[in-house]
Amino acid sequence: MSVSIAFAALIAGTVVWALLVRRLTAKPWLTPGSTAALNEGGQTLLPAQTIGLWTFLGVITSLFGLFIAAYHMRMIQGIQHGDWNHFPVPRLLWVNTVVLMLGSVAMEWARSAAERGELGRLRPRLIAGGVLTAAFLLGQLLAWRQVRGAEYFSPSNPAVAFFYLLTAVHGLHLLGGLAVWARTIARLSAPRVKPLDISLTVGLCTVYWHYLLLVWLVLFGLMLST
Numbered sequence: 001m002s003v004s005i006a007f008a009a010l011i012a013g014t015v016v017w018a019l020l021v022r023r024l025t026a027k028p029w030l031t032p033g034s035t036a037a038l039n040e041g042g043q044t045l046l047p048a049q050t051i052g053l054w055t056f057l058g059v060i061t062s063l064f065g066l067f068i069a070a071y072h073m074r075m076i077q078g079i080q081h082g083d084w085n086h087f088p089v090p091r092l093l094w095v096n097t098v099v100l101m102l103g104s105v106a107m108e109w110a111r112s113a114a115e116r117g118e119l120g121r122l123r124p125r126l127i128a129g130g131v132l133t134a135a136f137l138l139g140q141l142l143a144w145r146q147v148r149g150a151e152y153f154s155p156s157n158p159a160v161a162f163f164y165l166l167t168a169v170h171g172l173h174l175l176g177g178l179a180v181w182a183r184t185i186a187r188l189s190a191p192r193v194k195p196l197d198i199s200l201t202v203g204l205c206t207v208y209w210h211y212l213l214l215v216w217l218v219l220f221g222l223m224l225s226t
Contacts, residue, residue: 096139103132
């Protein structure tokens with residue numbers, strides 16, 4: 001059964017990666033006036049940043065797929081040996097989930113503004129996406145404290161250990177996204193900057209935000225169901 005769960009997790013990760021590749025190959029950031037490399041046949045080539053993101057998302061998908069498989073394997077083993085104790089996830093996680101959704105929506109709006117060349121709308125939407133994501137991370141830290149202070153908390157409970165592990169790994173990937181977001185905000189502050197100059201970066205950041213939202217929904221659903 002454990003092998004079946006691991007295989008299913010890897011298959012699901014592959015499907016998610018394939019869907020994201022299809023989303024990226026649509027190249028929504030290539031608007032009239034933007035530049036892209038051409039091959040000898042005059043066909044548009046994908047930017048190196050896009051290919052890099054594909055590869056990175058593939059690695060992350062495999063990583064989380066293996067974490068989910070390990071979670072199920074350890075849960076089954078723990079139930080059999082009696083050391084896996086289920087605990088209610090903090091209600092704050094529901095609020096955090098909504099905040100992360102709003103951050104993803106704000107990033108999508110920023111991507112649309114960048115494509116249309118609307119600098120006045122791009123900046124506040126991009127800032128909103130980052131601030132909401134930072135608020136999500138702060139909320140996760142508060143949820144950690146709630147679990148730590150709860151009466152059911154036990155360092156020897158593998159369910160609690162996996163809660164911290166899964167939320168921490170997800171949060172670290174969001175921090176990496178915020179680092180790119182901060183550099184993008186800095187580029188927007190440069191004189192005579194044009195939205196089309198950073199439309200590729202904003203587009204890729206948006207895909208990354210949507211991906212991590214999807215990952216969080218899967219992890220949250222996993223913790224709720226088990």
